[in-house]
Amino acid sequence: MVTSFDRRSFLGMGLGAVVGVGVLPLAACGDNPSTVAPTVSPRFLSPADISSVDGVLDTTLTAVTAMVPFGDGTRWAYTYGGFTPGPTLRARPGDLLRILVVNRLDTPTNLHTHGLHVSPEGNSDNVFVSIAPGDEFLFEIQLPADHRGGTYWYHPHRHGFVAEQVAGGMAGVIIIEDRSDQDPLLSAAIERVMVLGDPRIGSDSGVVSASRMDRMSGREGDLVTVNGVHQPVISGSTGTVERWRLVNASSSRYYRLVLEGSPMMLAGTDGGLIEVPEQIDHLLMAPGERAEFLVAVSDPGTITLRTTRYDRGGSGMGGGRGGSNAAGTIDLLTLDASGPSTRASLPTRIQGARIADPPTATGSRSLELSMGGGGAMSFMIDGRTFDPERVDTRLDLGAVEEWTVSNVSNMDHPFHIHIWQFRVVDASDRSLISPGLKDTVNVPARGWVKFILEITDFPGRSVYHCHILDHEDQGMMGVFETTARAGSA
């Protein structure tokens, strides 16, 4: 049965997909208009795009489990309207996002617009909303007129169910385009959205069951995927620039990315483009983080994006280790370029991408991430587990704060704050100091990170938490509330 909501959702995705019983097609457009290729090297697939029209992006996201194509067969997944990842939502500063979330799961869900600088109240980016099975909820998220362009993403954030729903496949990209995207060399680039995931592969809901050890370490899946496809191949052309927008949508897996066959040019971080792209030799992406790379395709041949091993530490309980990609280097995707050698040029400076220097902090604050022992492991911030009724941190509108987030556990925890972007100014591992804006940063085991947070607007309550989603679900999350300072307007 297809309801009117489903119909809107699928029409909105611009696909003639018919929802049958059982198997649902993957979204496919751009590089490859067909569905999964029945070859050993599946082609790269892009999620469908939904763009705002006259300043409004109006769509429906139906949370539903489904069998989705995988290789020559299918696998069980949590999806948005039958697709994993869900459609890419494209909007501009000042636009309104009107997103109806329909819950066809047997567990509660909601929607978080990760990285967007928007109100956390009411039916905006409010993580305290809970949509019961069978219910629906209309989110209306107003982007400020000065919102930064960038690669953001959406995913469920209903406490207690986040890891399972996201690891199972519920995630999609939000692209905000601003004047930095008008840079001549960038606007000519071939843009590709790349959602990194690591699902468990199986034919029923059993694939999302998690053991106690999984939940302590943070569950990792069987295979790495890019837009739901294992090791896809992009058919590229010489003389072109590729712009890759990466999102780590894995619930726990870290990617230590390397690029072979081309210099690795970092052009953007969580909060959008950086003015001067930087050549780097690798990039660590913790869950929740985004990155943009520019790839100049000048010569025929292959360019391969890989992840190498990363030890994110252990829980200290029963020897559980959180080593991502422990078996060694894994290919994520390959670009296979054809054509005569033709030089492709990258911008050395991106017009309109300048980020103002962080203001001088007027106050400071410290948070401590920890894991408690005992029979049941607990995951805490400042010695407490999450309580939605408690405000842990009170912020004043207009304040500029320097936060030091320290990690006293033996395992890395990626720290994410909602609503805000910050500037990392110092860290125990100086490679964590980013040239761009961030909303998620890894805090290494026994390490610390310092960042500047400028609290300019948006009063209300929201959260900060560990983005290893099993840890968040087990309580490594705190509530902040922003209010006008007493005596100020």
Ligand SMILES: [Cu+2]
């Ligand atoms: Cu954690």
